[in-house]
Amino acid sequence: MYDVFRSRYTFTCPTHEKVHVSLSSFRRLVRLPGAAHPALYQVDYECRCGDVHSGLVADDDLDWAPLGLAAGTFLNLMTSRRESAADELAEVSALRIKAGEWPWSFFCYPEERPRPVFPSSFALLAPGGDALGLAVRCPVCSRVSVNLVSLEHVDLPFHNDPSVGVVAHVFSADVGQAVEEFRAELDSSAFDVRRLALE
Ligand SMILES: [Zn+2]
Numbered sequence: 571m572y573d574v575f576r577s578r579y580t581f582t583c584p585t586h587e588k589v590h591v592s593l594s595s596f597r598r599l600v601r602l603p604g605a606a607h608p609a610l611y612q613v614d615y616e617c618r619c620g621d622v623h624s625g626l627v628a629d630d631d632l633d634w635a636p637l638g639l640a641a642g643t644f645l646n647l648m649t650s651r652r653e654s655a656a657d658e659l660a661e662v663s664a665l666r667i668k669a670g671e672w673p674w675s676f677f678c679y680p681e682e683r684p685r686p687v688f689p690s691s692f693a694l695l696a697p698g699g700d701a702l703g704l705a706v707r708c709p710v711c712s713r714v715s716v717n718l719v720s721l722e723h724v725d726l727p728f729h730n731d732p733s734v735g736v737v738a739h740v741f742s743a744d745v746g747q748a749v750e751e752f753r754a755e756l757d758s759s760a761f762d763v764r765r766l767a768l769e
């Protein structure tokens with residue numbers, strides 16, 4: 571599902587069969603009602619064929635696979651042995667989180683503070699030039715904020731932009747309505763710049 575060496579999710583496409591999709595090519599994530607372990611998300615993603623397709627991703631794959639917790643094995647060319655990448659990557663990730671570094675973060679506008687976050691809290695993503703509009707449902711206050719971030723901020727765990735653009739607007743909790751507001755704000759906007767350093 572997630573290829574940790576390419577930082578890509580694997581989906582199927584009617585034209586290309588297997589496609590590798592980065593997190594920043596996701597456009598919308600909706601948590602499906604029901605299943606809790608694992609929780610399932612419907613992900614709409616922009617495919618290299620030009621269409622937007624939907625796929626299902628479990629919360630583990632969304633949040634933990636990029637940190638190496640489901641990486642499987644790889645061939646170590648130095649020893650010619652298959653070794654577990656998961657163990658090493660997971661260990662490195664755990665150490666960094668323990669040291670206060672977060673794999674992903676965003677600026678919560680209603681709370682006026684940066685917060686750590688996982689990709690399952692991303693709701694909408696919209697590309698614009700070399701930046702990305704990112705709507706995040708805050709895991710703490712449940713309200714939706716829109717940040718303007720780099721692609722790396724989303725695609726690479728532990729790459730946090732030093733500062734991000736923040737839309738000065740409190741979005742509605744309803745995703746359908748938030749989509750409309752999101753588009754309108756991204757087109758018009760007025761982004762404030764906020765530092766993303768987490769305390
Ligand atoms: Zn496709």
Ligand SMILES: [Zn+2]
Nearest residue numbers: 678681708711
């Ligand atoms: Zn919040």
